[in-house]
Amino acid sequence: xxxxxxxxxxxxxxxxxxxxxxxxxxxxxxxxxxxxxxxxxxxxxxxxxxxxxxxxxxxxxxxxxxxxxxxxxxxxxxxxxxxxxxxxxxxxxxxxxxxxxxxxxxxxxxxxxxxxxxxxxxxxxxxxxxxxxxxxxxxxxxxxxxxxxxxxxxxxxxxxxxxxxxxxxxxxxxxxxxxxxxxxxxxxxxxxxxxxxxxxxxxxxxxxxxxxxxxxxxxxxxxxxxxxxxxxxxxxxxxxxxxxxxxxxxxxxxxxxxxxxxxxxxxxxxxxxxxxxxxxxxxxxxxxxxxxxxxxxxxxxxxxxxxxxxxxxxxxxxxxxxxxxxxxx
Ligand code: NAD
Numbered sequence: 135x136x137x138x139x140x141x142x143x144x145x146x147x148x149x150x151x152x153x154x155x156x157x158x159x160x161x162x163x164x165x166x167x168x169x170x171x172x173x174x175x176x177x178x179x180x181x182x183x184x185x186x187x188x189x190x191x192x193x194x195x196x197x198x199x200x201x202x203x204x205x206x207x208x209x210x211x212x213x214x215x216x217x218x219x220x221x222x223x224x225x226x227x228x229x230x231x232x233x234x235x236x237x238x239x240x241x242x243x244x245x246x247x248x249x250x251x252x253x254x255x256x257x258x259x260x261x262x263x264x265x266x267x268x269x270x271x272x273x274x275x276x277x278x279x280x281x282x283x284x285x286x287x288x289x290x291x292x293x294x295x296x297x298x299x300x301x302x303x304x305x306x307x308x309x310x311x312x313x314x315x316x317x318x319x320x321x322x323x324x325x326x327x328x329x330x331x332x333x334x335x336x337x338x339x340x341x342x343x344x345x346x347x348x349x350x351x352x353x354x355x356x357x358x359x360x361x362x363x364x365x366x367x368x369x370x371x372x373x374x375x376x377x378x379x380x381x382x383x384x385x386x387x388x389x390x391x392x393x394x395x396x397x398x399x400x401x402x403x404x405x406x407x408x409x410x411x412x413x414x415x416x417x418x419x420x421x422x423x424x425x426x427x428x429x430x431x432x433x434x435x436x437x438x439x440x441x442x443x444x445x446x447x448x449x450x451x452x453x454x455x456x457x458x459x460x461x462x463x
Contacts (some may be wrong), residue, residue, distance in 0.1 A: 141212030340380030
């Protein structure tokens with residue numbers, strides 16, 4: 135069974151690829167290696183995979199790869215993935231997430247695949263107040279340029295299933311965290327800044343709520359959906375582990391033995407969604423999957439991983455400093 139994984143050098147994609155190699159799948163990876171991609175994440179499996187440094191918007195190259203690799207299944211993770219960057223400049227988000235997805239769907243339709251797993255996000259549903267939860271049939275009301283681009287990619291997958299019978303399955307995971315996450319996302323930012331005794335920027339009053347999904351649980355859910363999911367269906371992948379941002383930050387500080395006075399509340403992210411929460415009845419009932427990792431276990435593992443891999447994280451620092459100046463004003 136040959137899998138073609140896009141964005142396989144990214145945070146979640148690489149976790150999926152490392153697991154797929156362990157299970158024994160034959161794997162080809164396409165990744166542009168943007169600032170967020172890093173082959174170090176695939177070092178331990180590099181001799182077991184075929185890697186293509188390629189942009190998914192380049193149709194000719196994508197066609198060449200499909201013809202050469204003849205994948206049975208495409209697992210499409212590649213994306214511009216950071217909301218804050220989409221607020222600074224939406225163009226790469228439209229280019230990669232919308233056009234790139236359309237190119238992949240077109241090539242998969244023309245050449246033929248058994249399944250196309252389209253990785254979307256819980257952010258396509260928009261925000262909730264303190265109550266409620268999103269089901270797979272909830273309306274899509276995305277608020278940021280990122281979530282709009284992901285909702286477009288999600289809907290393109292639906293259209294290719296409805297129009298061309300391309301065997302698309304849509305996966306909508308909640309907020310992932312864990313080893314190898316690029317240190318622009320909340321948890322690694324907190325770890326990195328706290329270790330340097332620098333002020334930790336927290337948006338607004340830190341009351342926003344996210345549903346925290348440990349990355350290995352997410353990768354496992356994608357395998358289960360790939361094997362047991364029904365073509366044309368959508369599956370929410372959540373953990374039911376909701377935490378406020380401020381709670382997350384305080385937990386990390388406690389684990390690192392750092393004082394809470396490092397926290398600095400900064401101007402809120404424009405259009406900051408208050409809360410996301412997924413109803414996961416469908417995946418439990420139809421696939422038999424549920425997240426294994428509690429937030430407390432996952433966060434402890436994550437902090438430990440960053441302490442053990444501090445050199446990798448520090449390598450990203452120079453680039454990040456410039457970016458942080460633009461975002462946290
Ligand atoms: P990431 O930013 O860590 O990785 C994205 C990867 O895609 C990188 O390796 C990058 O080099 C590659 N890429 C970007 N543009 C490309 C292009 N034009 N052509 C080929 N490769 C390209 O992202 P992630 O956090 O691993 O997210 C993976 C997927 O899961 C994305 O589709 C994201 O929207 C979705 N998702 C992420 C989360 C989360 O919390 N991280 C939650 C729900 C859904």
